[in-house]
Amino acid sequence: METGHTAWGTANHHRQQEMVDMAETCYESKDCQCQGCPGQGSAAPLKPSSALELRGAPENTPLFPEWRVPLRVTSALLSVTFIYTFLREVLQPYLALSKNYFYKVPVLVMNKTLPWTSVTLLALVYLPGLLAAIFQLYRGTKYRCFPAWLEGWLCVRKQLGLLSFSLACLHALYSLCYPMRRSYRYRVLNWAYQQVQKNQEDSWVSEDVWRMEIYISLGILSLGLLAVLAVSSLPSVSDRLSWREFTCIQRSVGYMALLLGTAHALVFGWSGWVDPRRYVWYTPPSFILACLLPLAVLLVRAALLPPCLSNRLELIRRGWERPARPTPHSVRNGDGMTGLKL
Known part of the structure; x- marks a missing residue:
C-alpha cells in the first residue's frame, strides 16, 4: 500500500541480495580453486568440506525464517477457530x-475452520497496508519510518497470502468431498424417507x-482471484511485471478476492444473523465472527477512497510533504526572521 515499502519492492530487494550473496560466493570459490591449482587452465572441483566453508556452514542457518511468524499466526488462528467450532x-x-x-x-468441523482462518489471513494481508496509509496521511510524509x-x-x-490461498484450496477440496461421506448418504436417505412419510x-x-x-x-x-494473486507472487512471474502491474494485481484483484470471500460467508449464513437457534450457548455463529475483520478492512479501504484522502495519499507517495506548522510561540519579525514570542 505504501511507497517505498511495497511487497514488490521488498521481494525484489531480497532476491537481489540473494543474487549478490551467491555471486560473491561463486567468485570466492573460483579464486580458491585457482589458488589451489596454480598453473592449470581449469580449476579442480572443491571438496564438500571446502564448499561448506565457503557457504558459511549453511546447515546452521535458520530454517524458513520468513515463515515462522506467519505459520505461528496461522496455527493460532486454526486452533482458536477449531476449538470454537467444536464447542458449538x-x-x-x-x-x-x-x-x-x-x-x-474430521470433515465438517475442519471445513468450517479452514475458510474462517483463510479469510482472516487474507484480511491480515491488507490491514497493514491500510495502517501504513493512515500513518502517512497523519504524518504528511513518506520519509518517516513505520x-x-x-x-x-x-x-x-x-507468506500470509500464500497460507490463505492454501487453506482456501483445502476448503474447496473438503467441500467437494461432501457427497462421498457415508453420513451424507444416510442423511439423504433419511430425507427421502421423511418426504415419503x-x-x-x-x-x-x-x-x-x-x-x-x-x-x-x-x-x-x-x-480464482486468490489463484491469480498466488501466481503473481512467484519470482518467475513477478520479475516480469512492472511495479505498476504488480501493484494493480495485488491491490485490485486482492481486494476483490477479499470482498467476494466475505460475501461468500455472508450469503452462506443468509438469515442466520437473526435466527435465535443459531446462537447456542449465547455464542454467535462462526460465519459472523469470520466476517468481522474482513468487513472492517473493507470499510477502512472504502473510507480512504474519497478524493480528498486518496489524492493526498497519492501525492505523499510521490514525495510530497506537508509543510511544517509554525509553533504557536514563534512570531515573524519585520525583516522576515523568526524569533521567539516573549
Whole structure:
C-alpha cells in the first residue's frame, strides 16, 4: 500500500541480495580453486568440506525464517477457530441434547475452520497496508519510518497470502468431498424417507436453492482471484511485471478476492444473523465472527477512497510533504526572521 515499502519492492530487494550473496560466493570459490591449482587452465572441483566453508556452514542457518511468524499466526488462528467450532457443533449438542456428533470433527468441523482462518489471513494481508496509509496521511510524509511491529507485519504479507490461498484450496477440496461421506448418504436417505412419510411430492425450496447457488459461485470466484494473486507472487512471474502491474494485481484483484470471500460467508449464513437457534450457548455463529475483520478492512479501504484522502495519499507517495506548522510561540519579525514570542 505504501511507497517505498511495497511487497514488490521488498521481494525484489531480497532476491537481489540473494543474487549478490551467491555471486560473491561463486567468485570466492573460483579464486580458491585457482589458488589451489596454480598453473592449470581449469580449476579442480572443491571438496564438500571446502564448499561448506565457503557457504558459511549453511546447515546452521535458520530454517524458513520468513515463515515462522506467519505459520505461528496461522496455527493460532486454526486452533482458536477449531476449538470454537467444536464447542458449538459437537460438544454443545452432546451435553445439552445427548446427541453424538463427534463424527463431524474430521470433515465438517475442519471445513468450517479452514475458510474462517483463510479469510482472516487474507484480511491480515491488507490491514497493514491500510495502517501504513493512515500513518502517512497523519504524518504528511513518506520519509518517516513505520513502527517496528508494522515493518515486520508488512514484510510477511506474501507468506500470509500464500497460507490463505492454501487453506482456501483445502476448503474447496473438503467441500467437494461432501457427497462421498457415508453420513451424507444416510442423511439423504433419511430425507427421502421423511418426504415419503409426509406424502410430499416436491421438496423444492427456492430460497435454499438460490442461497447455495449464490454462495458457491462467490466462493469459486474468490478462489480464482486468490489463484491469480498466488501466481503473481512467484519470482518467475513477478520479475516480469512492472511495479505498476504488480501493484494493480495485488491491490485490485486482492481486494476483490477479499470482498467476494466475505460475501461468500455472508450469503452462506443468509438469515442466520437473526435466527435465535443459531446462537447456542449465547455464542454467535462462526460465519459472523469470520466476517468481522474482513468487513472492517473493507470499510477502512472504502473510507480512504474519497478524493480528498486518496489524492493526498497519492501525492505523499510521490514525495510530497506537508509543510511544517509554525509553533504557536514563534512570531515573524519585520525583516522576515523568526524569533521567539516573549
